[in-house]
Amino acid sequence: MNKKASRMKRALKLRSNIKRLGTNRLSVHKTSKHIYAQVITENGTVTVASASTTQADIKSAVKSTGNIESAVLVGKAVADKAIAAGITEVTFDRSGFKYHGRVKALADAAREAGLKF
Structure with missing residues (x-):
């Protein structure tokens, strides 16, 4: 199993637990150049809020x-x-x-801004 397949397996396991909880989720994706975050409703069909480093104001x-x-x-x-x-x-x-580096920094900043998780 390569690195990406291992990550996808962990992500699937985590998402199935979140789906069972039935709560909104703050989903994070990162690449070597950018980081993306979005808040998705509990049923997974609607993106309520999103931000990324590709947006002009953050960039x-x-x-x-x-x-x-x-x-x-x-x-x-x-x-x-x-x-x-x-x-x-x-x-x-x-x-x-x-959960370290950029992912941890994003989570800590979201907590400081008022999100609870």
């Missing part, structure tokens, strides 16, 4: 889009949008990525 605020500083901005932005949409509690879906 212009940082020197590089593939670092912890940009992940913090994405976390704050997605939390602000979710709270504005009326969602304050979510379950964190790290998409099989390890």
Whole structure:
């Protein structure tokens, strides 16, 4: 099993547990250049809020889009949008990525901005 297949297996296991809980989820995806976050409803059909380093306001605020500083901005932005949409509690879906570095920075920033998970 290669690295991507292992990550996808972990992500599937995590998502099945979140689906059983029936809560909104904060889903994170990262590449070497960008990081993406979105808040998805409990049934998984509607994206309530989203933010990424490809957006012009976040991209212009940082020197590089593939670092912890940009992940913090994405976390704050997605939390602000979710709270504005009326969602304050979510379950964190790290998409099989390890909880450190940019993923951890995004989660901590979202918590500081007011999301509870």
